[in-house]
Amino acid sequence: MKHTLLVAAITVAPFAANAAKTISSGSYGHTQEQGKIAAISALERQANGNPLSNVRTSCRSTNYPLPWYCTATAQVATLSFGSDSYEMCGRSHSKSDTNARFEAAIGRKSCDSNKYSTYRSNFAVNESSFAGNACDYTSPKGRLFNSIWLLDNADKSGDNSILGWAYHETQKDVHNTHSICDEGVFARFKWEKKFYSWEWVKRSEMSFSRAGLYDQDVIGRAATLVHEARHMDKSHGNAGGACSGSSCDPNWSYNGSNTYQALWLWWFAVNANDATPAMRASAEQHANYTINRRFVTPPAYHADKDAEIINKSTASGLSRPIEPSNTVTFTAAGGVESTVRSQATSGFVNKYGKQPTKVECSHNPHNMGPPPWICVATGPK
Ligand SMILES: [Zn+2]
Known part of the structure; x- marks a missing residue:
């Protein structure tokens, strides 16, 4: 199968930036450096996820309330999103899809130019394989980048849960990301050993299907990234078809893709950063589906978004x-x-x-x- 096949009739509508305007903010810091960082952070909050350009800072010494006061100015462009629907693998999708419901807010954050280049590089995204652009969540590319953003930003600092380490572990195991036309799966993962610099190393490829990008919401898609990357170390093996769903693992303590996926969704449901009640409910439902259907011997647990962990x-x-x-x-x-x-x-x-x-x-x-x-x-x- 050709992995990079996309329907040629896609209308690619690059996002248009409206006239940029200048915004500025100021913050105090113990050092000039801290003052600058604080001022730029304030600017980013003001920009509300839209990309900044021509960022400039200047500082002066002061004595209230901290020794340095820094200002930052930048241009911010309000992005207008493509309004077209996108076709992928013979089916058309538009913004009104039910599964687009959590995309809009994230869409602007994941297409911030810094984030975009980081994610593109960390996941080695084969860009020509995904139509559209990272700023348009209706497009395959936008939906991929939205899920990567969510994986990167789901953690509230300090929880020490899977939300904190999943992004790092996932991107480290993915060496190429591209698309496939295969309605039977959300995604596929394969690896092989290659000879680099005098040693054999495992190199992987992850591919996302139309269904993986469009038939699940951004939370499910982020959990799919976690699931797939876990295949670097664990396959479904013989258990593959032996549960009530598909892609089965033998049990929870096998610590395979489904354990990682369910655990991430569970923690997302309980304590994800900035998650709305609807997002948490979706994660809980998806976690329990995985728990109930994707293990030959399902664990006795179920995810509960209202649970509290007692410390x-x-x-x-x-x-x-x-x-x-x-x-x-x-x-x-x-x-x-x-x-x-x-x-x-x-x-x-x-x-x-x-x-x-x-x-x-x-x-x-x-x-x-x-x-x-x-x-x-x-x-x-
Ligand atoms: Zn799998």
Whole structure:
């Protein structure tokens, strides 16, 4: 099969920038450098995801409230998005598609010129393989870049969950990204060993289908990236067709693509950065589909977007999910769920001052940082 085949009748409508206007902002800093960074950050917030150009800063020493005051000015262009529908693999898609519902806000962030070049390079995107442009979420290219942006930005700092490491792990294992016309899959991943610089290294290719780009929302697409990249180390193997869905893994602790995918979606549902209730509900539903249908032996857990994770080390005023405290984590380092569970339930209160009524634990397969078990406690409000 030709991997780069796209229907030739696509109308590529490059985004048009309306007249650029100049915006400026000022911020204080301990050093000139900090002042500049703060001023540029303020500018970026003002630009609301639209690309900046001709950024200039200047600083002067001051004594209130910090030693330096810096201003930043830049041009910002308001992008107008293509209004055409796009055809991919013989089907047409427009902005009114139901699955476009979360795209619009992200569309402007992922096409910021810095982000765009970073993602293009980190995922080695074969650009001619995706029609459209990164600023138009109706286009195949825009939808790909939107999902990469979401993967990169889903984490609230400090959670130490899969939301924090998934982007890095995913892009490191993807060495080429292109499109395919195959209605039977969302995406495919393959790797082979190649001889580079006197050693054999694994090189991979990830391909996205029309269905992968258009038949799932941006959250599902980001989770698909996580799923595919995990294939660098784990295939579905013999389990492949043995569950009620497809692309099956034998069980949760196999730590395959479906475990990673479900875990990412689950954490997204509970605690993703800037996620609206509708986005969290979509992630929860998708996580539970994966949990219920993609394992030969499904795990006993289910994702619950309203769950709270109780952290023993800061037992009061908790509002963000985190793994059980370090003490608990290390106690359970052998992988004994019951140990974590018993420690997580006794002596805890949630942020509403109530004891949790339900604790569900999931195995976190990652061996860097996060503990092997994550327990999610749900309690009365
Ligand atoms: Zn798979």
